[in-house]
Amino acid sequence: MIPVLAGSKAELAALFSFFFKRWHHVLYSLLIFCSIGFIQLLAWYVQTGNFFVWSYSDSGFYFTDPQFFNVLLSYRKGLFIYTPLALISLAGLIVVFKKNRFQFYSILSFLLLATYIISSWWNWYYGDSFGLRPFIDYYIVCGLLLGILLENITHRFGRGFVVTVLLLCLSLNMIQTYQIYNGIIHQSAMNFERYWQVFLRTSDAYSNIFGGNIDMQPYSKKPRKLIYSTNNDFEKEYSRWRTGTIVGDKNLCNSDQKWTKYGVYSENEFGATLTIQNDSLFYNSRKIFVEASMRRLELEENSSSQVLFVINILNNKNESAFYYPFRINDQPGSTMCTWQTYNYSFGLPKLKSLDDKLLIYLWNKDHQNFIVDDFKLDFYRLD
Numbered sequence: 001m002i003p004v005l006a007g008s009k010a011e012l013a014a015l016f017s018f019f020f021k022r023w024h025h026v027l028y029s030l031l032i033f034c035s036i037g038f039i040q041l042l043a044w045y046v047q048t049g050n051f052f053v054w055s056y057s058d059s060g061f062y063f064t065d066p067q068f069f070n071v072l073l074s075y076r077k078g079l080f081i082y083t084p085l086a087l088i089s090l091a092g093l094i095v096v097f098k099k100n101r102f103q104f105y106s107i108l109s110f111l112l113l114a115t116y117i118i119s120s121w122w123n124w125y126y127g128d129s130f131g132l133r134p135f136i137d138y139y140i141v142c143g144l145l146l147g148i149l150l151e152n153i154t155h156r157f158g159r160g161f162v163v164t165v166l167l168l169c170l171s172l173n174m175i176q177t178y179q180i181y182n183g184i185i186h187q188s189a190m191n192f193e194r195y196w197q198v199f200l201r202t203s204d205a206y207s208n209i210f211g212g213n214i215d216m217q218p219y220s221k222k223p224r225k226l227i228y229s230t231n232n233d234f235e236k237e238y239s240r241w242r243t244g245t246i247v248g249d250k251n252l253c254n255s256d257q258k259w260t261k262y263g264v265y266s267e268n269e270f271g272a273t274l275t276i277q278n279d280s281l282f283y284n285s286r287k288i289f290v291e292a293s294m295r296r297l298e299l300e301e302n303s304s305s306q307v308l309f310v311i312n313i314l315n316n317k318n319e320s321a322f323y324y325p326f327r328i329n330d331q332p333g334s335t336m337c338t339w340q341t342y343n344y345s346f347g348l349p350k351l352k353s354l355d356d357k358l359l360i361y362l363w364n365k366d367h368q369n370f371i372v373d374d375f376k377l378d379f380y381r382l383d
Contacts (some may be wrong), residue, residue, distance in 0.1 A: 001141070003106040058287070059122060059219045066116050067124040071132055074125070075195045077188070082131035082176055084169040085142060088162075092145030095152045107141070114138055122219035128187035130180045175200060183208040194331060211327025213309070213344045218287045220382040227281045227288075231376040232272055234261045244271030247371070262371040265307070265364045266299065272375055273361035278354050287382040288348040292360075293341060294375045296328060301336045304329060304370040308363040309344065316355035322348075328362065339373075 006012035019026050041051045072079050080087040097104040118124075118134045126133055146166070153159045179185040184198050184206045198206050217224065232238050234246050245268055248261040263272045276282060298304050306327070313322035328342060351358070360377065364370075 001106075001110055004103050004110065007100065008102050060221070061117070061120040062122055063120045066119040068115065068119050070124050071115065071119040075190050075192050077125040077129075077132055077190070079132040079135050081195070082173070083135070084172060085146070085166065086135070086139075088166060088169060089142035089145040089149070092147075092149040095148050096145075107145075111138075111141065123216050125188060125216075130177060130185075130187070172200075175202065178202060179206075186210045189214055189330075197331070209332050210330065212330030212342065213326040213346050215346045217289050217345070217380075218347050218382055220287070222383050224289065224380040224382050226378060227381045228276075228279075228379040229377070230274065231374060232263070232274075233374050234263045234272070234372075240275055242273045242275065244268065244273070260373070262297075262373045263375070264371045265304075265362065266369040266371075267367050269364050269367060271362060271364070272372070273359060274377065276358040277356070280354065281381065282358065282379070283351045283354050283356075286350065288350075289380045289382055290344075290346055290348060290377055291380070292344045292346075292375075292377045294328075295339050295341050295373045297339050297371050297373075298336050299369040299371065302332065303336070303368045304364075305332065305368070306366045307368060307370070308365065310359070310361055310363050311346065311348070312359040312361075313349070313351070314357040314359065316353060321352070321356065325363065 002015070003012050006015055044053045045051045070076065070078065073081065075081060093104060093107065096107060114135075118132070121134075150159065150162065153162060176185060179198065179202065180187060182202075182204075184201060186194065189210065189212060194210055198209075230238065230240065232241050232243065234243060237243060243263065245264045246261050247264045265271050282288060292309075296304060307329070308325040309328045311322070311324045312320060315321045324346065326344075330342065348358070362372070
């Protein structure tokens with residue numbers, strides 16, 4: 001932003017000339033700055049024995065695949081969707097362009113570079129949060145552009161219109177903040193359908209209605225490798241599966257499909273369970289990423305609304321070392337007697353011992369009435 005603040009090429013050149021002529025003053029300033037920063041390095045050294053701690057060693061950037069559209073306009077976490085004031089502020093660039101081309105191209109270049117870097121991070125939506133949190137550091141630029149815009153609108157009607165739009169955007173932002181605080185907006189898995197389903201909704205009836213789980217594949221410089229795949233179609237017993245209760249009924253919900261078998265959960269709290277233990281492929285992997293899918297049919301309306309998909313890792317003392325549940329239905333809806341296919345993806349922590357036991361199952365805690373079929377899981381190793 002230094003070129004923007006300088007205002008022109010001549011002033012920028014004069015600034016650097018000033019620094020060059022008074023280099024010793026600049027050096028003193030840098031020494032003071034570094035001595036303050038050294039306090040953080042010293043704290044790291046006292047705690048870890050290292051002066052520098054890089055906590056993102058397993059993460060990185062995909063600079064050849066920036067997600068410009070997603071970070072700006074995606075319903076999942078897009079900046080302009082959840083912080084509309086940032087979009088309105090861009091109108092200030094028109095004023096800057098008319099008044100000072102040097103500042104215009106400086107601001108534009110700065111914003112494009114920042115967006116490029118932010119959108120190149122492997123997890124472009126930056127986990128569970130409200131909106132695109134890495135842009136918070138640059139809100140000051142949006143504030144400057146809004147100030148420039150308002151300052152140069154001389155007509156009373158025009159100024160009133162812009163202020164009204166800004167107030168509406170601010171109100172929308174506050175409502176969305178309330179929504180995410182109360183679980184109405186999902187922290188990381190919104191889409192077009194979900195967004196408009198709860199648009200401006202603040203009732204408790206809309207809290208925590210979204211389930212499912214679609215995580216991004218963890219960062220890796222190498223292609224992923226499939227290490228294990230399993231598909232329980234409930235037609236027979238499968239290795240590593242405890243199948244649970246099975247039924248076969250070609251007349252189920254008056255269906256005319258061929259005779260087949262299903263995993264039934266009516267009145268059963270637990271059913272099919274996958275257990276993985278003593279497998280070096282899982283133990284030696286730096287990261288495991290899982291893609292799962294299954295078909296589900298409700299025998300009564302909303303009869304699987306509270307069912308949880310559970311990933312549980314038990315250590316050799318049978319204590320839970322990792323526990324992650326989410327609802328199998330991605331969103332509410334009446335789909336009685338209709339097969340629905342659901343897809344999920346999630347990462348697993350590194351197993352600390354061959355004795356660790358990985359369990360994946362459905363938890364029908366309210367004993368609801370539904371059946372499942374084709375419970376499939378693909379495990380990928382990331383090195």
